[in-house]
Amino acid sequence: MDTRQPGEHTLTIRKPYFDLIADGAKTIEIRVGYPKIHRIAAGDLLRISCGDSTLTTRVTQVAAYESFPAMLDAEDTAAIGGPEATRDELAAAIRGIYPPEKEALGVFALHLALVQADA
Structure with missing residues (x-):
């Protein structure tokens, strides 16, 4: 029996x-395996901030991958970057954020459900 209480986490994200x-178009957030990401589990609340704005989401699933290409092969690109994003555009954007040494930490796809927009 799992007696783990859902956790609460905060991430900062680009506008x-x-x-x-916020629009409901992006339901998967991609991160690398920093220690704080390893602590996030399905059922946890995840507050996402950008400047003075915050969204509250619930993590519905955490999927781990060895690399960005493996993750992009398995996940819905529209859920990661919006309906207009192509696989190549997403790969370039992710590589622009995370260099290869960060990718080596592991790649995590955090599946999110929007709970509320705080402000």
Whole structure:
């Protein structure tokens, strides 16, 4: 029996991606395996901030991958970057954020459900 209580976490995100989450178009956030990401589990609340704005989401699933290409092969690109994003555009954007040494930490797809927009 799992007696784990849902946790609460906070991540900062870039404005275009924040807006996509707020609009409901982006339901998967991609991160590398920093220690704080390893602590996030399905059922946890995840507050996402950008400047003075915050969204509250619930993590519905955490999927782990060895690399960005493996993750992009398995996940819905529209859920990661919005309906207009192509796989190549997403790969370039992710590589622009995370260099290869960060990718080596592991790649995590955090599946999110919007709970509320705080402000």
